[in-house]
Amino acid sequence: xxxxxRLEVRQAQSLSLTPQLMQSIRLLQLGHLELNGFVEAELLxxxxxxxxEAGDDAPGEAQAAVETLDASFSDTFxxxxxxxxxxxxxxxxxxxxxxxxxxxxxxxxGGPLRDIGIKALQGGEAPxxxxxVASGETLSDHLExxxxxxxxxxxxxxxxxYLTDNLDENGYLAVPLDQGAAQLGCEIEDIEAxxxxxxxxxxxxxxxxxxxxxxxxxxxxxxxxxxVMQRLLQHLDLLAAHDLAGLMRLLAxxxxxxxEMIAEIRALDPRPARxxxxxPLEAVVPDVFVRPGSDGGWQLELNTEVxxxxxxxxxxxxxxxxxxRDRSEKAFLTDCLQTANWLAKSLDQRAQTILxxxxxxxxxxDAFLVNGVAHLRPMTxxxxxxxxDMHESTVSRVTANKYLMTPRGLFEMKYFFTTAIASxxxxxxxxxxxxxxRIRELIEAETAKSVLSDDTIAEMxxxxxxxxxxRRTVAKYREGMNIPSSVVRRRQKKSLEAxx
Numbered sequence: 422x423x424x425x426x427r428l429e430v431r432q433a434q435s436l437s438l439t440p441q442l443m444q445s446i447r448l449l450q451l452g453h454l455e456l457n458g459f460v461e462a463e464l465l466x467x468x469x470x471x472x473x474e475a476g477d478d479a480p481g482e483a484q485a486a487v488e489t490l491d492a493s494f495s496d497t498f499x500x501x502x503x504x505x506x507x508x509x510x511x512x513x514x515x516x517x518x519x520x521x522x523x524x525x526x527x528x529x530x531g532g533p534l535r536d537i538g539i540k541a542l543q544g545g546e547a548p549x550x551x552x553x554v555a556s557g558e559t560l561s562d563h564l565e566x567x568x569x570x571x572x573x574x575x576x577x578x579x580x581x582x583y584l585t586d587n588l589d590e591n592g593y594l595a596v597p598l599d600q601g602a603a604q605l606g607c608e609i610e611d612i613e614a615x616x617x618x619x620x621x622x623x624x625x626x627x628x629x630x631x632x633x634x635x636x637x638x639x640x641x642x643x644x645x646x647x648x649v650m651q652r653l654l655q656h657l658d659l660l661a662a663h664d665l666a667g668l669m670r671l672l673a674x675x676x677x678x679x680x681e682m683i684a685e686i687r688a689l690d691p692r693p694a695r696x697x698x699x700x701p702l703e704a705v706v707p708d709v710f711v712r713p714g715s716d717g718g719w720q721l722e723l724n725t726e727v728x729x730x731x732x733x734x735x736x737x738x739x740x741x742x743x744x745x746r747d748r749s750e751k752a753f754l755t756d757c758l759q760t761a762n763w764l765a766k767s768l769d770q771r772a773q774t775i776l777x778x779x780x781x782x783x784x785x786x787d788a789f790l791v792n793g794v795a796h797l798r799p800m801t802x803x804x805x806x807x808x809x810d811m812h813e814s815t816v817s818r819v820t821a822n823k824y825l826m827t828p829r830g831l832f833e834m835k836y837f838f839t840t841a842i843a844s845x846x847x848x849x850x851x852x853x854x855x856x857x858x859r860i861r862e863l864i865e866a867e868t869a870k871s872v873l874s875d876d877t878i879a880e881m882x883x884x885x886x887x888x889x890x891x892r893r894t895v896a897k898y899r900e901g902m903n904i905p906s907s908v909v910r911r912r913q914k915k916s917l918e919a920x921x
Contacts, residue, residue: 445767449774449815452822453706453727460729460764469738469754469761473730560592560627560697561585567622572615580605580615584628592627592694593635626693633657639689649674653682660686663912707826709779711790719783719790721776724826728772733761774811778819779834781805786837790827795859797852799841842894844887851888857898859886864904869914874907875899 451459464470568581583605587596598616602609620628625642629635633654640646640654649672653660659667660683669679706727714720738758745751782805788796802813802820809816820834841850863878873881875895882888882895899906905913 445763445770446815446818448767448771450818450821453708455822457727457729460731460768463760463764464731467757467761467764469734469757470764471732471734473732558697560588560694563697564619564622564627568619571618571622576607576611577615577618580607580612581619584612584616584619588627588694590694591692592624592629594628594630624690624693624696626690632691635691635693636686636689639693640685645685649678650682650685653686662909663915665912665915705824705831707831708775708823709825711779711783711825711827713828719787721780721783723772723776729768731761731765731768733758733765774815774819775823777809778805778811778816779823779825781809782825782834782837784808789837790829793829795855797837797839797855797858799850799852800838801840802838842888842890844889851886853898856882856888856890857902859888860895860898861902861904864899864910867910867914869911872907872911872914 448456448459460472464472564585565582568578568585572578572581580601583601584594587594587601589595594616598609598612601612605612616628620638622628625639626635629638637646637651637654640650652672653668656668656671659671665676665679669676672679674682706724708724708727710722710724712720712722738754742751742754745754782800783790785800785804785808786798788798802816805811806813806816820838823834825832825834836854839853839855842853842856844850859882860878863873863881867873875892878899879890879892879895882890904910
């Protein structure tokens, strides 16, 4: 058979991801903050897009309200026209208005408070009121004000600033001194001298290099850092393990003295920087509200406050396209119209998909909403995807960074997806989260004389609730909840009883 080149026509079907389809998929996994940022960028770029806000359909009413507000301001200040103005009084004293009346800029009829009210009535363009709230003092600002008074030379202040910038969220120094000396190009003795000076700043304990030094600084401030206490700080690992017998041998003290020292240490603050602002806090906002229905079921409602809505201004498009003759301008308008239609459709599809997935989650976790976490069912992405005829990846994107507000509290959608643990009695499987909850309950009910080992917990779960779980699984769940072993728990409970 001779080999020769030839042309053939073949027909085949394939799925290709267009840029708009990829963008729609990306919109599913965005939280409300990221989504609003994306929509804001599109509103600035696309002249055919408008934000659909409540009250936009009645501009005449808003304008009438603005005029009424203007009239009320005019009437209020016309009644006091016989009084001298603030400018006249300030001119008499040969100074500016703010020196005579510090509150005047906010009280005059044209001041910012009036502007905020008018802008709010004109369509929500008023600035956020949070911008007018005084920010809390940060740890960096608090320490800088003190170090500027403590240190005399500019080089020492520069070193202090470097140390302040390298404090972690607890107030501890996060870099070794030799590294600081290499970065600043100075001697390590200079950094040590500055560190010793700034360690007297408020709050006491900042600039410590570890927990023992932080506690020692606070005890020194209280004049309680004696040699015995210093030895105790050198063996904080034994204190954490509640090895009281070993501490009494090392410190050569009795149980009563040790209990007093432990009580003094517990009165200290191991994280002296936590009282100061470290950054802006973002509140978690639910995407879906779950409420009991009148028919005994559950009623789901999307949180419209976090769902951006856009409109396509087709009137503006028709008006501009009639006057457009340039080919590039027509192409730009066509692209803007297609993008605007796509965004409006994608936002609606995103909202409907979130509601569809949330409805199925609530349907499968009805026992949890009624009876609590002990009745949480094992559920996977595949179970939800098959029930609503979607792909697992779509469900995974929808549940990312989304929250449900239920009668039992605010939960991330991912919380309801847990692995299944088999039942020893042949019944329905148990959720891993429900097993964790039961393990926590058993441990919290312990006493110093009845501390449960992992083997005992596994046996109790199998005997009492039919949960077939291995000892190593109990240990993994216990460690995941930051619960120490039975040996450490026994020491903790005994030490608490001895101190009490």
